[in-house]
Amino acid sequence: MKKKKTNWLITSLLLIGTLLILFPLYLTINIALKTPQEMGEPLLSLPNEWRFQNFLDAIELTNFYSAFLNSFIVTFCVVVLTVLTNSLVSYAIARNMHKGFYKALFYYFVSAMFVPFPIIMLPLVRQTAVWNMDNLVGLIFLYIVFQLSFNVFIYVGYIKSIPIELEEAAVMDGASSWKIFWKVIFPLLSPMNATVAILTALYAWNDFLLPLVILTDPSDATLPLTQYIFQSEFSTNYNLAFASYLLAMLPMIIVYIVAQRWIIGNVTRGAVK
Amino acid sequence: MKRKTFLPICTGIASLMLITGCGNDSAEDGVVELELFSNKTENIPTYQKLIERFEAEHEDIRIKLYSPPDAETLLRTRLVKDDMPDMVAIGGSALYGELTKADMLVNYEGSPMLENIQPAYLDMLNELEGEEQEGIHGVPFAANANTVIYNKEKLRELGLEVPETWDEFIETLEAVKEAGEIPIYFTFQDAWTAMPAWNSIAGVLQPDQFAERKTNGETSFQESHTEVADKMQTLLDYGHDRMYGIGYDDGNREFAQGNGVFYFQGNWAVPQILTTNPELDLGVFALPVTNDPEENQLVSGVDVLLATMQDTEHPEEAEEFISFMLEEEQSEQYMSEQAAFSVLEGVLSDDPYMEGIRGKFEDGKITSFPDHFYPPGLGAENMIQEFLYSGDTQDFLKKIDREWDQIQLRF
Amino acid sequence: MQSKQRAFLFMTIPAVLLFFLFHTYPLLQGVFYSFTNWRGYGDWNFVGFSNYFNVFKDMRAWSAYGFTFQFAIVSTILVNIFSLLVALGLNSNIKFQKSLRAIYFLPNILSILIVGFIFQFIFTLFLPQLAELIGVTALSTNILGSPDHAWIGVVIMAVWQAVAFNTILYLAGLQTVPADVYEAASIDGANPWKRFWKITFPIIAPFFTINMVLALKSFLMVFDHIIALTGGGPGYSTESISVLIYSGGFEGGQFGYQSANAVIYFIVIVALSVFQLRILQKREVQQ
Incomplete structure (x- = not known):
């Protein structure tokens, strides 16, 4: 060429x-x-x-470290648990699509993509509070559940393209379905896992609406929510406000600069699939 | 390998949070923690100082102040969650009426804390609570005044005086305009900043018991508010180029830096203006809405009332905090730092900035905020903001009438 | 075989339960509340369909639907035009390809709320100052302050942020176009314009479909943008449906009423998604 x-x-x-x-x-x-x-x-x-004093002031005023830790815990747990659980569910569905029950499950999950968030927002706010889930734990659960629709959709499509013969050899060796999933399927899903992990991380890290309505205790606030809460205290001190915005965006920017090739590569690959 | 270590860590963190999450609402080592939810942001620094002093005196009580933006929406979110703070510091407005109607606040009727408070303010609370509700469910702490702030130095330079009638006010504005200054510094990007002007005008011009009669269908905005709307439009002629594109915080800064001669805000804006420019020579007066000085009243209301939620586990400690706030030292510090007015009987503000309205307080020429009686969710400020831009009086009055009627259908 | 089936059940049942609990159950509750006059606390009564009738009479709801659709359609079209252009550019023979690609994807990793605050500052203080400096007084007003033009400000910010993700999707699509197809075409002497419409576009058509659907759907949910830029104002000119349900449902104590609004919104979204998929898929087949 x-x-x-x-x-x-x-x-x-x-x-x-x-x-x-x-x-x-x-x-x-x-x-x-x-x-x-x-x-x-x-x-x-x-x-x-x-x-640089602006940054120090912003860190102190907005309780930056605590908000950062909250965002980090939520994002980390959501990414890990989403990848593990959503791929597992999708595997069970993909390998049983010929059965009515699993086919119904597939459509049940996927059709939820059409449900706009506002309709469940009002009842959810009350329900999570009643269950004592109006905190970071509840937030983690909600992110995992809300991602399920989209992830099942893409995982199932991908798993179906994995030849079943690969598993049959393992079945001969007497491996259980769990073992087959962990040893055979999950490693094969790596590219998809990476895509899902990146998109999930971006969503959980940057989301504002869910923390706004779900979290009750101000000390649970995540980074975007903190920026909102402190709007009034920044008042017209734009220097302080912008220092705080920058701090809130910085962790993600650093990760991006370090891993941009890997990130874009995986998002692209995910899109082609 | 990696995922095998991930999982335990994650479940570990999650279960840890579950444990701490369940146990954090009550105290450790006998220390009581009370959450105070406030819907004002201007007074955060003052509260913090007072809370610090309170905590020094009461080692076993910790007060957690929370005053987010858009606080009323967030407080209602908490209402839906059935998870309320221990205390609230809110204004004497529709929200207070709603909380009492839902029977959520501790009744303080007959409490010694209410003894010295001016009856006028207790009456306002009574009116907000509605007829069926008995008692007083909040302790008025500070009063406000809906004023026109003005730049004394500029007015003096232009050889003008504080107007006493509407016509004089318009003449003054004309003179300022001719001199090339901005007569009124409006900040309409924040919808609510249209309300000080609206409340001043409607407070004097609207018929008695307007809200109640409007709800009963006996009167309407179209019947009674044409003059109010027209006067709002008249004031707009004396605004500035950027008045729709600038908000409250920026407006305070601009006015402090000498832009604009008049500024339609209440006493609550004064501290922030003075923070930007402590040298500014400012004064306040009540907007002369009519041409009869006898009729021109000052719009004033309960700016802060302290109330305890019925669900709190520590009502005694909450009461202790409220009593502490009412003590002379704290009260005086709050009033002077916030340029606010005491609600206690016989205590007149000696704040030099507030001299222009002292006469109104002395003569009792006080009326309450009209919008405190509008139904929640009406969004009058947004409709007024839009009306100021469009200028279509009839359309606006029809819209606000219609919205009011519609809201009644939703409950 | 039995244990295998049991294993599959164990894999799915917890997820189904959680999903039902956190998604379907609240959805059913929402539908239920839409037939009540509940404020979010206290007593309530059934009111039948009256909330639904009232939504249709509610000017604020109509204005929210009007704004949301106007915003979503314009933004979707602009995002797709810009991201396709950028993707075509990035896919051609250029220098610094990797770095340029990284920069164009950058907005996607940033929080919409924070980007919104920054744009709010740009519109309110920076642009007017710039306009005064260069002497264009026509531009010196803040467009967010005008009920007629504030939505444009929201569109600008939304497009700035959203082009990134769609560009990557288009780029992924363009990379599936085999290079020899181009070579064959350039031998035939087809000009670039023709080449795009005849060869490239049909191949990336599925990506076009996906992009249109995804972009439109996310723009119809617009919330963070509004909160950061305008709060729904001036007037109600930029209040989106999500913002209306949030603020009406909580602030106005109209829990039941706004639930009815949300159900209507749900029906609209479903109808629209089905319609959109039909149209776009038909196009694909025709091509």
Whole structure:
């Protein structure tokens, strides 16, 4: 195959486009490093002196470490449990689709994708409180359950494409269904697991509505919810507010910078499947 | 291998949280923790100072202050969850009426805490509770005043004086406009900031018992509020280019920096303005709504009342906190830091900023906030905000009438 | 064989129970409450279908549906146009391909709420300041302050954020197009425009379908954007259905009434999804 020459026109257009993407982030960093007095000057000008005190103040005011820990625990547990449980359920369904019960289950889960969240929001708020689940544990359960519809849909499609012969050899050796799943199927699902894990992590980390309505104790607040709660205290101190926004986005940005190839690669692969 | 270690860790964390989650509502080592839910954000620093002092005096009680944005919605979420805080600090508005009608607050009638409070404010609470409800379920703590804040220095420079009648006010605004200054600094990006002007005008012009009669179908906005709407529109001529694009916090800052001569906000905005610019020479007056100075009243209401939820496990400790707040030292500190008014009988504010309305308090020319009696969920502020932009009076009055009637159908 | 079946049952039953408990049960409750006048606390009565009739008479609900659909349709179209363009660009022979791809995907990892706060600042303070500096007074007002134009501000922010994910999906689709198909076409002398419509687009059509459906569905649920940018204002001009159900249901104490609104919304979404899938799949077949 011959190597085509670089299309510089498109390259430069795309480079210009990145300015649109990066500009809000530049503005955020810029303002987070300024003093309130400098806000009178043009907003784009660089800070006279980098003021890291804003970050320290924001950490103290918003209880950053506690919110970070809450977000981290929720995201970590949700990702691990979602991948483990959702793939397992999908495996059982995919291998029994010829049976009415499992076929019905499949449609039961998948049809829930059409249910808009607001309709279950009002009763859910009350129900989780009655069950004493208006806390991080409840939040974790809800994320796992809400992801199930979509994940069953994509896992089942993927598992069906795995030849059943691979399992039959293991059955001959007398392995149980559980063992077959862990030893044979689960490793084969790795690409799908990665895709699901990434999408789940992004959802659980950034979600705002569910923590807003479910969590009762302010000390359970996750990072996005914290930004909302402290809106009023930031008032017009935009420097403090933007330092806090930046801190809240930073963990995800760092993970992304380190793992962007892997992340995009897996999302792309998931899409093709 | 990895997933084998993941799972126990995760279940470990989850079960740990279940355990702690169930046990955290009551105290450790005999320390009682009370949650105080507040719907104001301006007074957070003052509360924090007072709470600190209270905790120093009462080592076995901890007060947890929670005052989120959009607090009323969040409080109602908690209502649905049947999981209320121990105490609430809310205004004397429809929410208070609703909480008492649902029988959720401790009755303080006959309590010594209510003894020195001006009867006018207790009457307001009574009216909000409705006729069927007996008792007083909250302790009024601070009163507010719905005023026009003005930049004294600028007014003096322009050779103008505080107006006493509506026509004088309009003339003053004209003069300011001609001098090239912004007459009124409006901040309509936040819908509720249209309410200080609306409440001032409607408070004086609306018929007595409007809310009750409106609900009974005896009167309507269309019949009685045309003049109110027209006066709102008149004021708009003296706004500024960016008035729909700027909100309350930014407005406070701009006014503090010398933009605008008049600012339609109550006493609650004064501390924040002064934080930005402590040098600002500001004063307040009651909007002269009519041309008869005798008729022009000041709109004032219970800004903060402290109430205890019936479900709390520690009513005595809650009462202790409320009594502490009512003590002279705390009360005075709150009033001066928040530029608020005491609800105690015979205590007049000696705050120099509030001089312009002292006369109204002395003469008892006080009326209550009209919107505190509007049904919850009406969203008057959003409809008013939209009306200010569109300018269609008849359409607006019809809409708000209709919405009011509709809401009655939903319960 | 028996134990195998039992194992499969054990794999699914806990999930089914949890799913029923946390999803289906609240859904049934929601339908149930929609026939009551419950405030969320205290006593209640059955009111039959009257909540449903009242929703149809409710101007605020109509305005929420109007805004939500206007916003969702415009945003869906714009997102798909931009992300297809970006994906085509990223898929051609360019320099820095990997880095550019990483940058274009970046908005997808950020919290919508926080991005919304940042855009709120841009619209309220930054753009007016910029407009004054360069002397374009027409732009110096905050578009979020105008009931007629605030929705555009919401669209801009939503598109900025959503293009990222759809770009990746399109890019995935474009990578399934075999290179030799292009070569054959360029020998035939087909111009790029023709080449796109005749060759590329039919191959990525399934991705187009998925993207349209996913984008429209997520935009119809819009909540975080609104809370961060406008809170539903000015007036009710940018109040979405989700925001209305949230604030009406809790703030207004209209738990039962807003449940009825949610049921109607549910029916609308189902009808729309079925309709959309039909249309788009028909297109695919025709191509």
